Amino acid sequence: MKAEEVLYFTQREEEFATLLMDIGIKRNVAKVLVYLANTDEATSREIERGTDLRQPEVSIAMRFLKEKKWINSRESKAESKGRPVKIYSLAKPINDIIDIIEKNKKKEVDNQLALIEKARGLIS
DSSP states (O other): OOOOOOOOOHHHHHHHHHHHHTOOOOOOHHHHHHHHHHHSSSHHHHHHHHOOOOOOHHHHHHHHHHTTEEEEEEEESSSSSSSOOOEEEESOOOHHHHHHHHHHHHHHHHHHHHHHHHHHHHHH
């Protein structure tokens, strides 16, 4: 059997993931983002272990992150027979991703405020 080093969240990384969730990022996506922000690249199996998420949860998070173009993926031939292993990494620095999240949240707030103003206009 081959020895593997599995990365686990520190208290600081848990806090970071919790902040992302409080902002409105889904739990699975937040955990995967934090995990990838702290490693150069990782297989989905490493992500599963390090984030304590199940395989379907990781897959759903990866689909969301790919749609946003926040991650890159490549395939690596497995050591044994079978399917190639997908290896993931962030496509942009985590600070750039946070900036994108911030812009989207500001846009949401502006839209909500515009609706409030429209509602006020209907009252008068």
